Amino acid sequence: MTEKKLLLGADTDYPASYSPQLLHPIPRQEGRQALGILGAEPFFGVDLWTAYELSWLDMRGKPVVAVAELSIPGSTLNLVESKSLKLYLNSLNQERYRSVEEVARTIERDVSACVVGPILVGIHPGDSYRHMGLGSLPGICLDDLPVEVDAYAPDPSLLGLADGHTVVSESLYSHLLKTNCPVTGQPDWASILIRYSGPAIDREGLLRYLVSFRNHQDFHEQCVERIFTEIRELCQPDTLEVYARYTRRGGLEINPYRSSVQSDPPRVRLSRQ
Known part of the structure; x- marks a missing residue:
């Protein structure tokens, strides 16, 4: 290894x-x-x-x-x-x-x-x-949704579509993403943006899914690629972007961005960065 x-x-x-x-x-x-x-x-x-x-x-x-x-x-x-x-x-x-x-x-x-x-x-x-003054991620913050959470290991079964089969283009974000270094076990904190078009994703399920990474150990880049892959497979959006802004550790911050189309991520520095 x-x-x-x-x-x-x-x-x-x-x-x-x-x-x-x-x-x-x-x-x-x-x-x-x-x-x-x-x-x-x-x-x-x-x-x-x-x-x-x-x-x-x-x-x-x-x-x-x-x-x-x-x-x-x-x-x-x-x-x-x-x-x-x-x-x-x-x-x-x-x-x-x-x-x-x-x-x-x-x-x-x-x-x-x-x-x-x-x-x-x-x-x-x-x-x-x-x-690079402080800014915020675009879209709607999910963090105030009154969800019950009991999964703290990645659980893609939490993902699903909203009722009504509505087609949307929207940006959703959360400050509640936490993953862990696969070598040292140290916590890595991030805000994450999910921007997509296609069938509306169930927001409560998406938030519970993002929180379920709380005890997961992997590198930042691989966590974002997993989130992208699982949302794409289970929700089948027409377009999808996943962008995590991690806080710095050791003077370094890593902000992975993955998209189904060639585009650039928002260049934004958040309050925790």
């Missing part, structure tokens, strides 16, 4: 110099096989990472601090293990670079090699990240 080789949960020293070899790939197909995805993926998507603890030295030796945004397509062969990315980014701390662009190119090159596919990196030094 790949997890046995991971840096997650292991005592590790922070690198003193540039160390791209720290980046650890996790084959995406390992999680997708469990979902019955054996060929082409039934979705488009991207994993949006935000790294809040990026720093390096300019050519005079003065530190620069910045926030980095990494866009890793869901079509890459691998995802990157989060602690290995954290340690890799910290290995830049004592390195000198001529420009922000040089740092971005370095990260793009190294992470692209790890995931086996092209990625994009944007870097926002100093106060330039202030343009």
Whole structure:
């Protein structure tokens, strides 16, 4: 199993110099096989990472601090293990670079090699990240629905269609998603957006289904792909988007997005981020 080789949960020293070899790939197909995805993926998507603890030295030796945004397509062969990315980014701390662009190119090159596919990196030094003010997910929040909940392991049987066979286009979201790291067991908290068109999904059942992930252990990306796959199979919407905005851990947040059509997720920073 790949997890046995991971840096997650292991005592590790922070690198003193540039160390791209720290980046650890996790084959995406390992999680997708469990979902019955054996060929082409039934979705488009991207994993949006935000790294809040990026720093390096300019050519005079003065530190620069910045926030980095990494866009890793869901079509890459691998995802990157989060602690290995954290340690890799910290290995830049004592390195000198001529420009922000040089740092971005370095990260793009190294992470692209790890995931086996092209990625994009944007870097926002100093106060330039202030343009990402707090926002909210679009649509209707499910969290005030008066549901009874007794399932805390993923239960797709909770999903179903609303009565009346109404066809809708709507955006529904919840702040109640919690999953757990498959290696350390630490909790991962997220807000999740379900945007779809087609037969109306039963909202109470959808909320209970999302809550049922509360004790589930898996990587962020694989949780979102499972939710996408199970909603698609059981509710059969014409179009479907699933987008989770996870809170940061270790200075990193991972926000996976999967869609049945090629589109971009809302670029929004939530209050817990």
